Amino acid sequence: MSKRAFGMLLLALMLAAVTALAGCGTGGSDKKLVRIGEVTRSLFYAPQYVAIEKGFFEEEGLEIELTTTPGGDKTMTALLSNSIDVALVGSETSIYVYQQGADDPVINFAQLTQTDGTFLVAREKTESFDWNSLKGSVFLGQRKGGMPQMAGEFAMKKHGIDPHNDMELIQNVDFANIAPAFSSGTGDYVQLFEPTASIFEKEGRGYVVASFGTESGHLPYTVFMTKESFIDKNAETVQAFTDAVYKAQQWVDENSAEAIADVVLPYFENVDRDILVSSLDRYKQQGSFATDPIVDVDEWNNLLDVITSAGELQERTEHDVLVNTDFAEKAIAEGEK
Structure with a gap:
């Protein structure tokens, strides 16, 4: 083989190696990275961990980077500063940001829990x-x-x-x-x-x-939310994300506390399995886990009543201002086919 031919072969092999390495990153080049900031690590968020561990996000072409951002203030700061793409936090935080005159409001698009925990x-x-x-x-x-x-x-x-x-x-x-x-x-x-x-x-x-x-009662207690600008630029990603959440919600609804505990155990390694089971059963029995991602009007109005009663609401922010149910409704429709 001539030096030129050998050189061409070596170059081809190097290019192939680079291409292979590029496809071996966390999730691969065909996956869309979504960075989630959860307000705390909580068994209350079991459907989120199920969506990750059961591969529902991966099925939708998403790679998830999950970070715990302790406290509502820190979580919202991370979202507003683009350190994360999606926040899992209470809907009241989106109202507080809106009341401060945000130019890029935070939109609630997929509910995870529907009661206080x-x-x-x-x-x-x-x-x-x-x-x-x-x-x-x-x-x-x-x-x-x-x-x-x-x-x-x-x-x-x-x-x-x-x-x-x-x-x-x-x-x-x-x-x-x-x-x-x-x-x-x-x-x-x-x-x-x-x-x-x-x-x-x-x-x-x-x-x-x-x-x-x-x-x-029922509240949009913990919701996946993101900035309006992110939705405008990444509507397909938000839809894929919501589809994965809905799959996880259905799985949690259809399976026992024991089965759920086995899936989420890696996130709570210091907690005995029997405690996980009893805790999950308690949440399932009182209907804390939402069975679909829709933040409905009645839940939102109950939230406003709770915040008003606490003296923390400047004025009522109506449902259609900070809630987008399009992605949740489409996820449900696709799931029923």
Whole structure:
């Protein structure tokens, strides 16, 4: 073989190697990367982890980069600064951004959870809980203006409890430190997500006496959202994303807590499987996981009522301003074919 022929062959091999390497990145060149920022790592978001682990996003031609961005403020900052493409966070954050006069509003396009995900946990075990027991107690609450706290206050007011006058309300503890603070002796009652609530029950550190999710009704509690400009430029990607979410929602609805636990276990390696199962079953029983991605008008209006009751709403932002149901409706229609 001549030097020229050998050189041409070597060049061809090098080009082939470069092409192969280019296709061996995380997800490959044919996959569209979508960066998700989740407000916290929570069993409450099980359908999201199912969508990743069962390959539903991959089936839709998407590669997912999942980051936990602790807190609504940090998650929204990451979205607005283009550090992430899609935020998984409470719908109230999109309203707050809009009320601040954002030129590029944040649009809710796919709902994941449809109730509050917290439970009222008492330090002492009781056979029959009476909401009036909260009067005169020390209550370890959540962040002011956040959905857990607002939904909790909304539920308490339904039962004639004024959370700011009938009890000592503690709200200066960071989200990550609320459970440890209660465990170390702060408060008579606390508001906790799963699986922490079930862990506390198992260890005798607290007892679930009521569900704020059941008490506050259906809400667009945790929703996938993105900037309007991202939707305008990436409508096909948003549709593919929503299609994958819907597949996961249907799978979660049709499968047992045990089956779901086995899928999401890699995201909660420090939690016993039996705790995952009981927590998932609790969420399934109260209908916390949305079975489709649509944020409907009634849910949105209930959200506005909850925020108004908490004194955090400047004016009501109507459903059609910050919600786009086109992608969810198309996902459902395609799924029924």
